[in-house]
Amino acid sequence: MKIATFNINGIKARINALSDWLDEAQPDVALLQEIKSIDENFPREMFEDKGYNVQTHGQKSFNGVAILSKLPLEDVTRGLPGDDDDEQARWIEATVVGEQAVRICGLYLPNGNPVPGPKYDYKLAWMERLYKRAQELLRSEEPALMAGDYNIIPQAEDAKKPEDWVDDALFRIESRTAWRKIVNLGFTEAFRARNQLPEQYSFWDYQAGAWNRNNGIRIDHFLMTPQCADLLRDCQIDSAIRGREKPSDHVPVWVDIAA
């Protein structure tokens, strides 16, 4: 089963690029972030025509996540537990039933800038809620993964110029501590479990020729429970997508699991 995550930076602006990538990459499951659309305006028919089941959790203008799946989706839930007043659409999960069932969570973790401030407080509070959901997934002792735009640069090697990011919400020590606290519960970060190459990124800013200089950061991740990590066959970044016409600033990252 091939599962991909892709922050598309607006479904309306990315319809063609997303359609082309789906046709070529043929993921069984695609987790999308920043659809920037209400559910009613999401072009679900286009994906249904390609054979995908579509589940969205959108809102007006900002954020928004979705799951596309060629396999049946069961027990779909929307919103990260732990704050009933949170109105930002950043979390969706579902069980994908292939050879065996896998619980799949798609997430768009808050950016958190500027630091300090209420947006950074929100990011850290959101990560505390994520920690609790992660504990529950581990306790289930079932194959499960959490994937998406984490807005976290895990290590210095995950940025071309780490010195530019030391005071940024994506790389601040509090952010990385919260990330490591989750990983250290017992999750496998799929990309580094399969790849030790330097200069592997998933985001390049639109500004300052970042793509041409490969001035990127790796912030889109898969975290897997042990039962899911046992099934991991491969994890790769489709970085060439960034060089196409009208690209998102992120590129797809995907895993292949034996499920």
Added chain:
DNA sequence: ATGGCCCGTACCACGGGA
């Protein structure tokens, strides 16, 4: 050498992104 963008909303820049 320096600085450089894009999206959605609304119709004018502006908030937000990272």
